[in-house]
Amino acid sequence: MRTTPKRRTALAALVAATVIGAPAVSAHAVTGPAETDNTRAFTARLDIGNGARACSAAMVDPEWLITAASCFADNPSETIRVPAGAPKLATTAVIGRTDLTTTAGAERTVVKLVPRDDRDVVLAKLSAPVTGVRTAQLATAAVQAGEKLTLTGYGRTKDEWAPLKAHNGTFTATAPGDSDVEVTGDNAAICAGDGGAPLFRTSGDIAQIVSVASRSDQGGCLGVDAAQTSTKGVATRTDDLAAWVDSTVRAARVVDFNGDGVEDIAIGDPKATVGGNAEAGAVRAVYGGGKGNAQLDQTLSFVPGEAEAGDRFGQSLATVDYDRDGYTDLVVGVPFEDLGSVADAGMVSVIYGSAGGLGKGRAAEDFVQGQGKGALKASANEKGDMLGHSVAAGQTRDGEPFIVIGDPGEAIGTKEDAGNVIYVRGGTNVSLTQEAGMSGGLEAGDKVGWSVAADANNIAIGAPGEDIDKAADAGAVWVLSHRRGADGKPAQRANINQNSDKVSGGSEAGDAFGTSVALVENGPNGDSILAAGAPAESVTNANKVDVKNAGTVFTFKVPASGGWSQYQVINQDQPDVIGGIETGDRFGETLQAVNLSPRTPPTWQTLQLVVGAPGETQGSVTAAGAVHTMSLIGAPGPHNDVLYAGHNGVPGAPGVNQRMGQAIGLSATHIYVGMPTGPNAQGAAYAVPWQNVTSHDAAGADQPVTVYQPGKDGIPSGGKAFGAVIR
Template identity: 65%
Template structure:
């Protein structure tokens, strides 16, 4: 900020306060005094396009900034309208570093833009949360005329083109309009180039962000220009929109256009003449078309071969933190030369043109790459990639967790293991190296895996507990690495634990499925564990219904001991359905926090979907169903069921369709994979969350279910098991 004494130019003549052509290290600041108050460390500095532009911003939530949309506009003088999605130019944000000569604070990539079309404002999602920086809060009250407000930014000063410290100054409000308000510098200070997006605030919180100004007295401005008039984009009147946006869960966006995309696995698809080579079908949202990924393409590692089953498991993650969602795809039955079913996992990168159209894919296979994978031997039936999970840790480190349940540990066959890929290397985890217990034949560690930003969950459904064969167990680890560079073990869970209800029994398969969500913003988690082989004693107190199944939910705090939350099954008060032999409730589980930005999510935000593939509908055996629950209430308080012909799910129940074998969850819908029919070749049902009472108190289903299937909507015909995996 500069200090001049006069105000002159009309507001209509104000220019954007973004720096054009700024060098990468030129973090400029409002022309006032250097900031010594670390309480203003919420002010961020943006580098857009490796020095193409520089702006300021404000941290409004741990993973979100607010700034000026004009910073990202091609020609802000003509229009500040910008598209949603990944930024066109690579953008980094420096947060918590008020003195750029230090290493304080953090640097994050900006990976998603959510603009407001009615004003010069955009919310920018960061690649990972920022902790230990106080937030200003967003005021819901407009400033009064003549009120004094503060502005802090990284723009030019009176005599510095590229200052290295955050600057701040006071301004006076002149006039409040519908979407902005006018200010001038109370002591001649001005909003300068590089200050676009700078926070404008009082002790009551954020009022808006700097948009444009006359820049009188700023370095490089004509000396005849003395006006310190400026315009601030209001945030107070849209505080609710800001709150809902920053609390919302991200969705898969492979082409970065701000519209949700879907990937569907068909691992039995024929590619060329190779049966069950497998394929993944990508449906781009907003009518942007479809694409098929398979190993016959140059962009996909490996070769299409009969029986590979590419697309068996899927996971989404922005693996290179560029704003485009990437897709991890497994082919667990991939052969390695003459060795059958060794397995492989590929990460296919998103780009403006979609998956596989930009950066070359990464590949994870035994005997290849680096780390423990490079040293591992290939063995028949390893099934690397039988399960996969992927994400980014709270330390901004991307990871992939790969289940390898057929791995032999020493001479112990099918003991199983997990490969944890983190950063540039990877490690194996097994029951003689990082996981609890001892390797036993048929433990099948890694049959299921799940992870959030804090913890990793590994299912061991074949684990024997005492003399109870296949009773099952679960291991929980943290992403923090120990001295051996492996994730640190936090707990081993099984039904012989005093903290888990019931007791271990033969064939319970505790850990056949696992899921995990962040409970809030403080690194706590909630874990769900499926035990589909669990026998349930009926309400008569004597009959044990075999393989009825149950799901256990675990509260897993970051800094205290875990506790069981609940046991969920179909013989509980107000829970839909009833226990039947062979229901296998919990064969699959999926969970999502629909508002991970809330410090304390509500019951409707924390959703659990449970697959019941053995469920009979009337006299139709094996028709299956999906049941939904809130993870924060008693099972019967908020639960619902999805099956053919109910809650707008199409069709009628069919024998052995096993609805519930495949479930995926997104912020907008429940994906139900139907590879066994009724549609020939398989299908996927996209059910809006509004259709289930686990999400809303409205008992009336009010959303149409979309059906994805081969031969329609641009998806090629000829599917074999379309819907075997969906993300």
């Protein structure tokens, strides 16, 4: 395999058009005839750098294009290598519009590049899926010498510098090389702007791409010396890239604040002293690939608010590409923020990612009651609202970003701490309470919004203080769809409590069902699985002794349509779950779930639930804590594993009141375990590779666990509860 290929200039010019001096709306095409309909609507036009360059591409997945890496290279005549991650120049793609004078198809931003190192090809991720346009396929058989291929693109023609229609041409291939294939145009040429255009054969009505245009002579292209008549070109083979494309488009998203294609994390220390203010709170962003770290707090000019004692900036965190520019943005909850004279009203800030990292680009945005628009504007700040106690964020199946904000201290009328949730999407926001948008009886102390979770299909809201019949603080959970009704509010899918006929057991005082919630996509068809924790649930053991605060987790199937159903009841009294029930385990106090391959049918390895049991005793060590991992496919036991100090690669030994499991986070690569209460006095966080619990190497060895700790590996000393939140 070649790495960092050099560009050959003896044959041909690059066919990524530089349009300096050309019309601002630059779409150029092959010298062949114009497309007459949208049969080949998978062909895409790329505007790179707001008119600096133009290229062509093909849609091979509703969220992905394939094109030439040289389109994005700084100096493609020297090297076609481009970095993974957000493109350096802003790039817009038009898909499904072979006639640019129409409004057919869609316009999307390219937010991520995934290049190959061995050839001139790159996959480009779109800011949102494109529907209604049939994708092309990658051919699985190599081109044959003499085979006729069709190319469609937006490059220059023989008489138009900026045509308004895609054009096509027929090309004859030679025998392919290892990564390239030479082609010659049949009364057509690959002109400037056709870089990355697909060359394909047709099987029935399906286009099968065998290569993408890389470089070419320019015979017959407008503006080229008439003495230049050669139409020879070189295309990059794609017929052997199906596995690479498949693994790329199906991979789970990773947090990438600086857009370099390497996973980053944010670690909260809401009790950190900042500027002399105790428990003002801070968040440490750690950039992957050894690119350092940065502290975020309210003393910084780009962070909304001011650092004040007890604010607890970073009490909750979520991540989402909220402005769809290819850089992950950080949503920060500050539930004890004082607003004027109103104590603990709370606020939420969105700190935007950029090439320089968080806060180095677009100005931050904040959500505060009494300001902005929608339900937030109509709300009043009140003492103890705790807006931002919980946050969740993501994108819908249509690719639209959203934020869910818990406001559990909100008073509704005279009902103190009834609770509220703010759903932010599409430039506005709505309020969700038990009197508006959610069923149930509105009561003081319900604490609706104590926990929130969301996936691309649904939203989950926990209210551990909800009274069920006469059982005080038994708890409840609601599931709502991202589909909105006429009032703009998400439609309710379920109101779940333990007195429901569909749920095992019964509601009991103090169960606190809904203290934690997690939602995860159950495959690509719109189904979800909900997990709800009841950490104060008593569990009767084999000796018929009621073990207080042992904890239980309930899981539920939430299909794309139709009713919900209970799936599993999980606690440590089950013979196939590691450990045993003990008073105060609080199994289920925290929950996280992840689909490690969301675009494929789930397997036990890809659909994972992680459960915190911070009160777990290890041997004789009380409240040392544990983190359980298990599959959400079938019963948990066959694939149940556990993390605790000294096991599965986790460093150290169990310690009293270290409470492992009180803070957990997940990514496509790691389980993140926060240790804010020890063994390090300032706190710490562990990154445990998934392999340590889903598979081991042939010798059964664990992969190394990364330790993030103040005063270690470039993270400055200081802090009080580092690792209290990780995203």
